[in-house]
Structures are given as C-alpha cells and as structure tokens.
Amino acid sequence: MNWxxxxxxxxxxxxxxxICVILLVDVFAGERRRGLTPxxxxxxxxxxxxxxxxxxxxxxxxxxxxxxTCR
Numbered sequence: 001m002n003w004x005x006x007x008x009x010x011x012x013x014x015x016x017x018x019i020c021v022i023l024l025v026d027v028f029a030g031e032r033r034r035g036l037t038p039x040x041x042x043x044x045x046x047x048x049x050x051x052x053x054x055x056x057x058x059x060x061x062x063x064x065x066x067x068x069t070c071r
Contacts, residue, residue, distance in 0.1 A: 011051040018044035 006013070022044060026037045
C-alpha cells in the first residue's frame with residue numbers, strides 16, 4: 001500500500017481513530033472532567049472536516065487499498 005491508495009480514506013481513518021481515543025479518555029477521565037469529552041469530540045469533527053476538504057475532492061474514479069477485497 002502506498003499513500004495514494006489511502007488518501008481518499010484519510011478522513012474516515014481519522015474519525016475512527018479519534019472515536020477510539022475519545023472513548024478511552026471518557027472512560028478514564030470520568031466524572032472529574034465532564035467538559036473534556038464534548039470538547040474533544042468537536043475538535044475531532046473539525047479536524048475530520050478539514051481532512052475531508054483537503055483529501056475529499058476526487059475528480060476521477062479511485063481504486064482504494066490497491067483493489068483488495070475482503071471475503
């Protein structure tokens with residue numbers, strides 16, 4: 001795999017990773033830091049939107065992940 005095969009999937013990869021991190025932060029921060037989870041969620045969505053703007057403009061058909069299929 002190379003970067004060009006992953007470029008169009010970067011926003012989705014970012015959001016999946018950010019969700020995992022936010023859930024872990026929420027579990028361990030708990031009641032002590034109630035405002036941390038919503039703040040991190042909005043930050044992750046803003047970064048995801050920026051990545052979508054940067055990498056989401058695809059002008060031609062793109063084959064992702066070197067045409068790998070899952071069976």
